[in-house]
Amino acid sequence: MSTSDVGREGVRGARPDREAMIGQGGHPPDGRGGRRRGRRGEKAMVPDAEFGSYYGKPILNPPVWKAADIAGYFFLGGLAGAGSVLAAGSQLTGRPAAARALKISSLAAISGSTAALIHDLGRPGRFYNMLRVMKPTSPMSMGSWLLAAYGPAAGAAAVLDVTGLFPRLGRAATAGAAVLGPGVAAYTAVLAADTAVPAWHEGYRELPFVFVGSAAVAASGMALAAAPPRETAPMRTAALCGAALELGATKLMERRLGLVAENYREGTGGRLMRAARALTVAGAAGGALLGGQSRTAAVLGGAALLAGSACTRFGVFHAGIRSAEDPKYTVVPQRERIRAREAEPA
């Protein structure tokens, strides 16, 4: 129904003129990108990044991986891989109980990580597909082959130790798993970094060190929790070294990432990274200082180390997802790259 009325004086009661609502595509009216920082009144350390975007939609398609599967896969792979090295070391230096516990935990962890991978793929048959080809350009292909070699070695090491059968074969399997273990712990960093996800790709230099540090933390935590204190002295040192490596590499990575490092400080990823730091420091300190005297302290410290390592992997995972979902982290660093390139020849 019309509410306007045309009379001698012209139109009365017409709707007021108004400007068409022009959408938020391209450069938003305030010249800023879709999302802003500092929502809760916190002071922004870096000035807001200005960038254009298509209605704030992500540029990348974020990973479809489920956190529990893939971050869990990263964590369990690290626990297994570093555990095999500690198991071999324990065996060689006369620490049989620790060696056995670590071999069992490595077998359990690698089985769990394979299950997580298969769960993410959806059908067991799809894991065999992974072995159709061997592709050095695909970290997932290389990782599947690594897993196919490491898994049986870790399994044989555990089974032969527990049953006491074929001791020579057992030693060979233990050594084999120890040789492949560090690869299993480190390759998952390449798996994540070989994507366009800004928080993962740009950290590709430090991420493997974060991952192996975190793997050492997890495996020594497992040893502290599962082996008698009289055997775990090297594991307590390993926990300290692993924690130092992990925290140091994380710091370095955040410095290199610049704007993208926000994803490791804010949101779910930030919370998990903070929890990881607290748990790892507490576990390493408590486990190292008291784990030799008290079994309770060792178990608690070990549990904290394991939880800390898991938080690191989940933190890295969520930081990556967050960085892929906000176009800012794709556009701004690429713009800076273009600017730097243009400035170069001058």
Next chain:
Amino acid sequence: MGFFTDTSVCIGCKACEVACKEWNAVPEDGLEFTGMSYDNTQGLGADTWRHVAFIEQDRPVSTRPDDGTVPSADGNGGMRWLMASDVCKHCTHAACLDVCPTGSLFRTEFGTVVVQEDICNGCGYCIPACPYGVIDQRKGDGRAWKCTLCYDRLGVGMEPACAKACPTDSIQYGPLDELRERAAMRVDQLHDMGVEDARLYGHDPEDGVGGDGAFFLLLDEPEVYGLPPDPVVTTRDLPSMWRHAGAAAAALAGGLAAVFAAHGLRDHGLRGGTR
């Protein structure tokens, strides 16, 4: 062979989106009201292989509004619509193809990049690897899908369905050299007309992905269209990634060996036990 998409003549009719869906039997993926201008498909995905973007901007059509060639509203500068049909770029160095662990993605004899759906095992690795956010996982199917550049049509000498359907020839299909030549001419023409914002995107074989098999003429920065300004194929850094991972693995093995060496045998070690 490839695509040249000249967005300056796109009228946003979405014939390409529809033709693509029809020809390739791509399932429906939700009819939502997005509030994003006239865009109801939002972006490329498993079930949207061509996507028409609608950008409403508070800017005049021409950067020279006073020369009489292009009418502009008033002192405010008026507004303009940018419409652009986006598609898989069929990168010369395709990250999706590089990282696929099953070899499901392959390069065709036309230089395009195609997924074989019977081999894809749904690992989802190609999805975050694509620097353009093109390939995606189909819900309930688990496998990855994207534009095939109508591989089946090319095989029998036909042009892709989208190019065939485009009423303004905004989408052109042909040998890349020829398309690049035509594109360069069109940019000059637009510059002469005062449209100084016209630029090509993805045409340069020296860029981070070795040039795109599908390139574009844009009227604004790429990010305004939801395109990355400086995409790089992620596997360019892969050798360095493997080196860093190798160093990290060696550090782990070496570090732990050193720890055990420092502690020595349990029976003889100084700090071997506290009992």
